[in-house]
Amino acid sequence: MAQQLEYLREQLMESQRLATIGTIAAVIAHEFNNLLTPIVSYSQFALQSAQSEKPDMDLVRKALSKSFQGSSKAGRICSSMLGLARGESMFGPVLVQKLVDETLAVMARDPQKDGIALRVQVQPDLSISGDTVQLEQVLLNLLINARQAMLGRGGSITIKAQRLETSEVRIQVIDTGPGIPEKLLPKIFQPFFTTKATARKGEAKGTGLGLAICKEILEHHKGRIDVESEVGKGTTFSIILPAN
Ligand SMILES: Nc1ncnc2c1ncn2[C@@H]1O[C@H](COP(=O)(O)OP(=O)(O)OP(=O)(O)O)[C@@H](O)[C@H]1O
Ligand SMILES: [Mg+2]
The missing domain is CATH 3.30.565.10 (Histidine kinase-like ATPase, C-terminal domain)
Structure with missing residues (x-):
């Protein structure tokens, strides 16, 4: 009985751990999506302009700076969310x-x-x-x-x-x-x-x-x-x- 109880307890802990991993993955995906939407559209602007006859350098600069800001933030969100999951x-x-x-x-x-x-x-x-x-x-x-x-x-x-x-x-x-x-x-x-x-x-x-x-x-x-x-x-x- 005691052995079986211990086994079930371990199983429960394992499945709780997996559920937490699933939640973290969903949360990171969600927050990344918030930031990736602007990164994708700004880099598209920049590419189009750069490939045109007369690239609009102001636009390219703004788009690159926005993409840079967004992607740096995405990196920080990743470590911050993993920290949150660990309670840090x-x-x-x-x-x-x-x-x-x-x-x-x-x-x-x-x-x-x-x-x-x-x-x-x-x-x-x-x-x-x-x-x-x-x-x-x-x-x-x-x-x-x-x-x-x-x-x-x-x-x-x-x-x-x-x-x-x-x-x-x-x-x-x-x-x-x-x-x-x-x-x-x-x-x-x-x-x-x-x-x-x-x-x-x-x-x-x-x-x-x-x-x-x-x-x-x-x-x-x-x-x-x-x-x-x-x-x-x-x-x-x-x-x-x-x-x-
Ligand atoms: N400012 C708001 N005005 C009207 N309804 C709102 C507002 N904020 C939230 N809601 C309602 O609350 C629900 C839950 O919001 P939540 O941000 O958790 O999810 P979502 O916006 O539907 O999806 P996700 O944020 O995951 O893209 C929304 O679907 C909407 O019905
Ligand atoms: Mg929402």
Whole structure:
């Protein structure tokens, strides 16, 4: 009996280990996809221009710099996600303004090009304690969701950050998209919950990992993520983190 129990326990540990590896692979693939989309399109621009009669050196330079930024970030995400799986992170002071600027810099397209107004309201000198790479991932996932929610309809995205009286910092991503029906709200942070499984032409497809990754990263930071949404009005995601 004891021997069999021990055997089963080992089997369980092995299958848990494999499940973790599967999750890490899915998460890294998901985050890579976020960054590879702009890298592919920018390098295509650069190639086309370089092969034309009159290469536009400004465009080539911008495209190369964007691709370089994106791929360096992808490399860092890889080690950071493996670290997260082992429960290790590179915690340090993170300037919120820098976090926002860096995240916007790696987005595939300027939201303004899709008729979406972007506003950034960050209190000066706001600083939190955390892992920069992971916090950028959180913000990027929220911004991509907000943009996807408004594609083809226009609207605005506001990034707001302020210190709270509780000596915490709140970073909000506020959109004027279609909102989330109340009955779906408890599900959106579950891994693989998505309403983008069957995308129509021009719409984004999703795997439902974005918000699950955000939640995992914030729990690891001893912070949290909340959502408020009203159908027809828009959605606000709030990240709360300990101030530095
Ligand atoms: N800003 C938003 N406005 C409206 N709905 C949203 C918004 N953010 C998230 N959602 C809803 O929550 C679901 C889960 O979001 P999540 O980011 O986890 O997955 P996804 O965006 O569908 O796919 P993935 O992020 O893996 O590409 C979405 O499918 C969508 O229904
Ligand atoms: Mg998403």
